[in-house]
Amino acid sequence: MPENSVASVTFGSHDDIATLMGKVGQALDVEFELRDSEYHGGDYYLSRSGRGVFVIRWNRELDEPAEPDRPELSTLLYASIPVGDVPSVTQAMALLQLETLARLASHGNPQGS
Incomplete structure (x- = not known):
């Protein structure tokens, strides 16, 4: 794969989004910014850092789970990271204690540039 290949990895958790943000931020030494979006189920x-792009959100879209095969999970972490960091x-x-739900290799820069 090219040197700048990225992988998209989805993880699931039973933590709330603030707790998960604290744990992931500390474990990966990244800082998160709180945002709001109907697309991401609210807050x-x-x-976005040299480690990649990380999104922590509730496992819901409208009134349905965002990951319908895993409705028992409270929150999701979507990571777009260099393949070598997977x-x-x-x-x-x-x-x-996060569960890996999916991995997808792709190409391009995790910063989207």
Whole structure:
């Protein structure tokens, strides 16, 4: 894969979004900004850094789970990270007891530029 390839990885948690934001921020040494979007189910957290792009949101869209196969999960973490960082990020999230729901390799810069 090209050197700038990114992977999209989805994780699920039973924590609320503020708790999950604190845990992920500390584990990955990234800072999050609180945002609001109907698309993301209301409040959500966004981080854009050299580590990648991370979105923490509730597991809901309108009145349905955003991840319909896992309605019992409270929150989701979407990560767009360099392919080479997938093992370390996945391991860090496992230590936080997050479940890996999906992985998708893609191309391009995780910063979207």
